[in-house]
Amino acid sequence: MTTNPFVKSSIEKSVQDLPALPNVVTRILKETEDPESCTQTIERMIGTEPALASKVLRVVNSAYYGLSGQVTSLGQAIVILGLQQIRNLVLSVSAFGTLKAKTPNQIDTMEQFWLHSFGTAAATQIISTKKGLTLDECESACVGGLLHDIGRLFLFANFGQTYTQVIRHAEQKKLEMEVVEKRLLGLTHSEVGRQMAIHWKLPKTLVHLIGGHEGPFSPEVVDPLLFTLHVADWLTKGLYFGTDEIPTKTPPAVVMDWLNFSPEQLDWLETEVEAKVDEARQLYGLMAA
Ligand SMILES: [Fe+2]
Ligand SMILES: [Fe+2]
Structure with missing residues (x-):
C-alpha cells in the first residue's frame, strides 16, 4: 500500500472547509x-x-x-x-x-473517542498537580487533553473508509498508527489537529499541545505541559480501536525522566485514571442522548 498524493491535499482542503467553532x-x-x-x-x-x-x-x-x-x-x-x-x-x-458520526461503526468510535479524551484530560489533571504545575498550566493541559485527538476524530468522521484502512494496516503490520498515517495519508492525526486548531483560532498553547502531543521530542528540551499531555495520552491509549495488535510507544526517556514516577506511582496513576474513565462513560451516555 502506498501514499495516494491526492489524499493529503484533500484532507487539508476539508480542514479549511470546516465550519468555524x-x-x-x-x-x-x-x-x-x-x-x-x-x-x-x-x-x-x-x-x-x-x-x-x-x-x-x-x-x-x-x-x-x-x-x-x-x-x-x-x-x-x-x-x-x-x-x-x-x-x-x-x-x-x-x-x-462539528464532527458528526454517521455510520454505526462511527458511533462506536465516537464513544471510544469521548472516553479517551476525558480520560486523558483527567490524567493531565492528576499529573500536572503532582508535578506542581501552576493552576493556569493545569487548566491548559486539561483542555489540551480534551482536544488533543480532534485530528483523529476528523479523519474518522470525514475519511472513515481510508482511516479504517490505516487501522487495519497498522494491525496487520504491527506498526504504530502515526507511522502508518504518515505513510498512507501523507500526514499524521496530530498534524491534522494542528491545522484544525489554527483554522479554529484556538489559543497558541493549544495549537502547540494538539500538534505536538505524539512527539518527537528533543532530548534537550523539557516541556512540562506537553510532557504531561503525552503521558496522559499514553495511559489511555488502550481505549482505542478495540485491539491490542497496534503497538504504542512508551514515552521517551526525556519525558519519563521529567515525570520521575516510581513503578508504584505509575500503578496508582493508572488506577486513578481508570476510575475517571468509568465516570466519563456515564457522562457520555447522558451527553449522547
Ligand atoms: Fe494522538
Ligand atoms: Fe490520544
Whole structure:
C-alpha cells in the first residue's frame, strides 16, 4: 500500500472547509481562563445557546450528580459543576459536535473517542498537580487533553473508509498508527489537529499541545505541559480501536525522566485514571442522548 498524493491535499482542503467553532466556545475559553471571570458572564453566554443550555441542565440533573430534577437554573448548574467542568462540557459538545458520526461503526468510535479524551484530560489533571504545575498550566493541559485527538476524530468522521484502512494496516503490520498515517495519508492525526486548531483560532498553547502531543521530542528540551499531555495520552491509549495488535510507544526517556514516577506511582496513576474513565462513560451516555 502506498501514499495516494491526492489524499493529503484533500484532507487539508476539508480542514479549511470546516465550519468555524460557535462564537460561544471561543468566548467561554477566554472567560474561563480569566481568574476574575464570574458565573453571571458564563451564564449569559451559555444562555444564548439553547441546545447547549439544555445539555448542561440535563447533565447536572442526572443521576451522576445525584440531583435529579432539582436544578432548574443555569446559574445554579454552573455553581454545582464548577467553571472547569462547564468549560469541558461546552468544548466537547461544540468541538466534537462539528464532527458528526454517521455510520454505526462511527458511533462506536465516537464513544471510544469521548472516553479517551476525558480520560486523558483527567490524567493531565492528576499529573500536572503532582508535578506542581501552576493552576493556569493545569487548566491548559486539561483542555489540551480534551482536544488533543480532534485530528483523529476528523479523519474518522470525514475519511472513515481510508482511516479504517490505516487501522487495519497498522494491525496487520504491527506498526504504530502515526507511522502508518504518515505513510498512507501523507500526514499524521496530530498534524491534522494542528491545522484544525489554527483554522479554529484556538489559543497558541493549544495549537502547540494538539500538534505536538505524539512527539518527537528533543532530548534537550523539557516541556512540562506537553510532557504531561503525552503521558496522559499514553495511559489511555488502550481505549482505542478495540485491539491490542497496534503497538504504542512508551514515552521517551526525556519525558519519563521529567515525570520521575516510581513503578508504584505509575500503578496508582493508572488506577486513578481508570476510575475517571468509568465516570466519563456515564457522562457520555447522558451527553449522547
Ligand atoms: Fe494522538
Ligand atoms: Fe490520544
